Amino acid sequence: MDSHPQTNWNAEPLQGTQAAQPPAGPQTYRLEFRGRAEEFFRIWIVNIVLSVLTLGVYYAWAKVRARRYLYANTYLAGHPFEYLAEPLPILRGNLVVAAGLGLYYFANNLYPELGFLVVAGGFALLPWVIHQTLRFTAHNSAYRGIRFGFQGSLREAYFQYFWLGLLAFITLGLATPYVRFRQRQYIYNHIAYGATRSRFTGQLGFFWSVYLKAVGLALLLYLGVGLLAVLVFGAGAVLVPLPGADLLALLAVLALSLLALSALVVVQQYLYVRLTNHTWNHTTLGPLRLRARLRVRDLTWISLTNLLAVVLTLGLAIPWAKVRYLRHVLEHLLLQSEAELDDLVAAGGPDRVASLGEAATDILGLEIGL
Template sequence: MDGAQSPVKGETLTFGHTIKPGAFIGLSLKNGLLNIITLTLYRFWGKTEVRRRVWSHITLNNEPFEYTGKGGELFRGFLIALLVLGVPYLALILAIQFVSPMFTLLMLPLYIAIIVLIGAAIFMTYRYMASRTVWRGVRFQLQGSASKFGWSYLGYTLLVMITLGWYAPAMSMRIAEKLWGGMSYGDQKLRWERSRKEGLYGPFALAWVAGMAGYGVLIAAIMPAVMNSMQSGTEPGATLFVKIYGYALLYTLFLVVATAPYHAAVMRTIAGSIRLGDAKFGIDIKAAPLIGLTLTNVLIMLLTLGFLTPVVMARTAKFMISRLSSAGEAPLADALQASRGPKTGEGLADAFDVSPF
């Protein structure tokens, strides 16, 4: 009909940020001092404040995100995780020491359970952070089962071990598919369509070979000093430990450089596989800038004994968002509100130190 307007399919997505890492120095010092005073218990509230500030400086179509999580939620999650993990583990150790060494047979099932719980912790962390991330008043959400994800994580981990690491790229993609494929903005689901513009096994092979070769060099460098100490019959001195840790540090720095092309390829592939409506995503990450970010972040952490962790988080978020792009349109205006999500935070992730942010 004359004058009729075609329905609006959606809107293009433009990401931006106003993150200034230097502005997080004061917050870093505050969190560090309060963590010392409270014997690290303040970390739940400190982490929440860092996320709230970072989220507020990230924009989509010039509108900021909002983080609505609370420190108390993280603390309650930690207490629950302490009961789930700490009590059974302590009971098993006491049983081995005071009842019977036969209880050591339960260590293998315990290790298997820990791997499953690590997987569940990863899923629960993403689910919690999604439910506390708001844009235009609408929450994100992650649907799925933490237990099923945990068992899948166990299977992937075993395959990585059996294949001496060669299943790792496939594991990364399968985990990303379960996480991002189950994510939605309100009721608008994200889709996972695996991007195959670049292979992962080429850069992974280079990283694997370099890592093995570097490890051989590390052992060859350390063993003479260790053997001399053993043959002399004297207690290991400070010089030996300095050598060991010095060589280990060099090996770690070598690994950062050797694995950067692979990690950059993984991030590009994950971003390129996510869809929302007709919108496709991409991230322009190359190995050299990633190496620079990683090494400077490590240096900041070492020189400040971890006090400037919020600065490192802000630098990382700025690095990622400034390289994130989208093409196509997404039906953001059609999104309906999602449920609030879990009542507690990522306690298991805090216990295993696997939180992504």
């Protein structure tokens, strides 16, 4: 090759050589949400009206419309995601749920002794429901023409959600961190993108630490709300003879209730942010390393102001709140890889459908929402 240096000036070999070189460093791909609150509001309000007019039958179509909009406006490297489910399988799932609720209502009111058996049967079916929902949702989610999949077994689902669920119940919730850790392992170790599989390397100790801190935070917040309630009602007892005292008492109850709800939101967001960051930061999808940069104070502020907006607008701000929250979360999730994203897409190609054949439609062709 050294004796013929002129061949190095050929344009085609030069381009091929450059294309074969690996990236200089980790490539970062950010998720982006391009949806708009006013667009989602139109979908949401039509869905509400038609679902009411059809006594809930339209809800399956409403769910598909909403998900397709949210997926289509979520972008990664300039390409949107796709939601491919059809409404009829979801409708069949909804009918199964409605039948189960009707059976429980009938048994509980006419034969109360059978109500417990219906609840126990529902709990026994819960792992199957979760398993089929995970498979159905993954199978009907796609990116650049390649479907996602969920490869977890039904047997393992029963261990994670039935037996460990019983463990959490028997221990009065003390085993919750361990149960939640095992359930995340189950989900994030079995996600697939075509032929590419995920892997979760989270730490159980972190879950224990987060839940213990969340319990401490909850106790502190509700102790503060309780002390404030004592002060407010103590002062109210002095003001009882004054005119308008009943109205002031009602306003005080509403304010304290809102504070108690806000405390719950704070604890929820603390758990969500810490566990989401840990889960994403310890999950890989082939050559991709998932990364999350969420902050507790940011999502707490967004959640509390969303709650206030929804209350003040009597629910009309729900689409705005959902778009606002979703945009913030997605824009703080990213993927890093030493390889190009196109390589991952190409690697998924040969196994697009065959590896994802275990969808919920294999059994009854339905999805049961949770």
